[in-house]
Amino acid sequence: MDELLTLDRGESPRVILRGDWTLANYSRLRRVQMPDVDPANDTSLQLDANEVSAMDTSGATILLNLFGAETLAKLTQSANGLSPERQALLQAVAQAVASQKASPPPQRWRLTDSLADLGAWTMRGWRQVLQFLDFLGVTLVTLASLIPRPWRWRWTALTAQMHHAGLNAVPIVMLLNFLVGAVVAFLGATVLADFGATIYTVDLVAYAFMRELGVLLAAILLAGRTASAFAAQIGSMKINEELDALRVQDLSPIELLVLPRVLALVIVLPLLTFLSIMAGMAGGAVVAAASLDISLAQYLTIVQDIPIRHMLLGISKAPVFAMLIALIGCLEGMKVAGSAQSVGEHTTSAVVQSIFVVILLDAVAALFFMQMGW
Known part of the structure; x- marks a missing residue:
């Protein structure tokens, strides 16, 4: 029997550990075998570690292989001569191995799992739609209740939101549309030059920005710039319990926070769209004058x-x-559900959802206008 581990068959059987149970002695530890005893079924078995000189995770792993995770954890609690540090080491190793065995093995891909995931995504999307429709209904009802009571209109909040969402966005909106207008003019001239129809580049830029690109680019910029700001502002207020404070004072967050933001965007986005169209056609005019030999007067006439x-x-x-x-x-x-991580997640979700909805509705509107002959 190896002297590192022996069995004392007295009135109460004891497994006696001796010597060095560390990595330096690992070659001897690997040869240790369990005596003729079943530690899992013998409830009277005890562990005696009075003669252990040192122990690390290597020795703890050998004991784990000999006794098993559950039995080692049980014996460690009543072991003799085991210091609190070594007892904590054995318990930690036993718990780590037990948790690894408890975790389910990775499953292979199955069609049913993919269908289940698709169903879960569909239900989440449907719940998002229902939440949005409910929120839309509450907002419209609140707006209808305020129309006959102008003394409750929040003019200061409305003006501030128009300034932040509209006026401050004018430079970036006009610059982006000017550059896109120039790019569209370059692309149109490159293709139309092969047919000797360079003059129609003006119509391409004008039609594109009047019908689609002007409003689409302005809306996408506001979705990334303003929707994220709205989500972060209201989310931070919810974390700080400011929304609860408003409700305690019998004040409506919809009336104070949502309606001024909605009305501000409804007012400023058509104005930004007009500026976007002008900036896009200005970019096309610069390219036409510089590269296509189309004068500004001719451009404006077309x-x-x-x-x-x-x-x-x-x-x-x-x-x-x-x-x-x-x-x-x-x-x-x-x-938002009360943490900085939740603010970030819902801010990102607001941007993604806004851009997706804007592009989707723009495509639907384009098909509708085409079918109507408009």
Whole structure:
């Protein structure tokens, strides 16, 4: 029998440990074998570690292999001569191995699992839609109740939100649309030059920005810039329990926080859309004058022949986009659950949802207008 581990068959059987149970003595530890005893079924078995000189995780692992995780954890609690440090070491090793065995093995891909995931995603999306419709309904009811009571309108909050969401966004919106207008003009001239129809680059830029790009780029910029700000602001207020404080004072967060933001975006996005269209066509005019030998007077003459209804169709989509962007941002802020990580997650969700909804509705509107012959 190896002297590192012996069995004393007295009135109460004892497994006696001796010597060095460390990595330096690992070659001898590997040869240790369990005596003729079943530690899992023998409830009277005890562990005696009075003669152990040293122990580390290597020795603890050998004991774990000999006794098993559950038995070693049980014997460690009543062991003789085991210091608190070594007892904690054995308990930690036993618990770590037990938790690894308890974790289920990785499963292979199955079609049923993918279908289940698809169903879960669908249900989450459906719940998001229902939450948005409920929030939209509450907002519209609150707005309808305030219309006949102008003394409760929040003019200061509305003006501040128009300044932050509209006026401060003018430089970046105009710069982006100017650059995109120049790019569209370059691409159009490159393709149309092969057909000797370079002059139609003006129509391409004008139609694109009047009907689609002007409102789409402005809405996407507001979705990334303003929806995220709304979600972060309201989410931070919820974490600080400011929304609860408003409700305790019998004040409506919808009336104080949501409506000014929604109305501000509904007012400023059509104006930003008009500026976007002008900036995009200005970018096209610069390219036309610099590279296509089309003078500014000729450019303006061609643009004047385009029916104004195309610009009105583009601007008509702006209030709808604005309401959706503002409501999504405010709703995600209301859903924050009390931590900085939750604020970040819902802010990101507000941006992603806003951009997705804007592009989706723009595509639907484009198909509808085309079918209607507008």
